[in-house]
Amino acid sequence: MNILVVDDHPLYRSGVVHALHATLPDLQVTESGNVQGALAKLDEGGPVDLMILDLQMPGCTGLDSLRTVRAHRPDVPVLVLSGNESPTVVRECIDLGAFGxxxxxxxxxxxxxxxGLVLSGGVFLPPSSLSIGEPASRAQKDAWDKLGARLTERQRQVLLGIVQGKPNKVIARDLNLSDATIKTHVSHIFDALVVSNRTEAVYALARAGVGINELQAQMRPEH
Known part of the structure; x- marks a missing residue:
């Protein structure tokens, strides 16, 4: 497994690398001090299972670093590290397809x-960000509890794509379906979860304590 750490501060980057090796001793870690260098390493073709990305990078403001990575390599999962822990920034990162x-x-x-969560295909949100917005309604809690019964096997596959930050076009390609069909499935999923958009769906599952493994375990395939 290979993780690419992208941070322009060598000392902090070294600390992240040390923490990664302490958690996963056999891990291979590649480092870059800027977004352009990170994209160049990705273009070299080496396998990268996850990018850990600092938002504040040279030549980037706001969420530009994440936007650039997602635009060029939407297939690479990104875990954001940032000194700006505003709930609004967290939500915007999830909107852009970050895995955490x-x-x-x-x-x-x-x-x-x-x-652990991101490498298993889930989306990690800091506890502080889960307190924003309205508390879950009774209808939402009931919907989450009955999630497996409410979704078809194909809708479960689409939901996994949503949680993994994949845009509709990528989900359509992965499942060999049309964009229109994916949009229909997404609409049904939102109705089932009692949410109105993709980010709310991710937050709903996180608030319910449902990760990828739990989601798969709760859902019974169709026969």
Whole structure:
């Protein structure tokens, strides 16, 4: 397994690499001090299972670093590390397809927890971000509890794509379906979860404590 760490501060980057090796001793770690260098390493063709990306990079403002990576390599899962832990920023990162967000002020055990979830295909959200927005309604809680019964096997596959931050076009390609068919499935999924958009769906599952493994275990395939 190979993880690409992208951060322009060598000392902090070294700390992240050390934490990664402490968590996964056999891990291969590649480093880059800027987004362009990271994209060049990706273009060299080496396997990368996850990119850990600092938002504040040279030549980038706001969420530009994440936008650039997602635009050029939407197939590479990205875990964001940032000193800006505003709930709005966290939500915007998830909107852009990040697989998770870890504040730089987080306790030491949060990064291993995030790695475990993201590498299994889930989306990691810091606990502080889950408190924003309205509390789950009774209808939403009921929908989450009955999630397996409400979705078809194909809709479960589409939901996994949504949680993994894949745009509709990529989900359509992966499942060999048309964009229109995927949009129809997404609409049904939103109705089943009692949400109105992709980010709300991710947050709904996170608030319900449902990760990828739990999602798959709860859902019974059609016969």
């Amino acid at each position: 967000f870890v504040p730089k002020s987080a306790p030491g055990d949060m990064l291993p927890a995030a790695l």
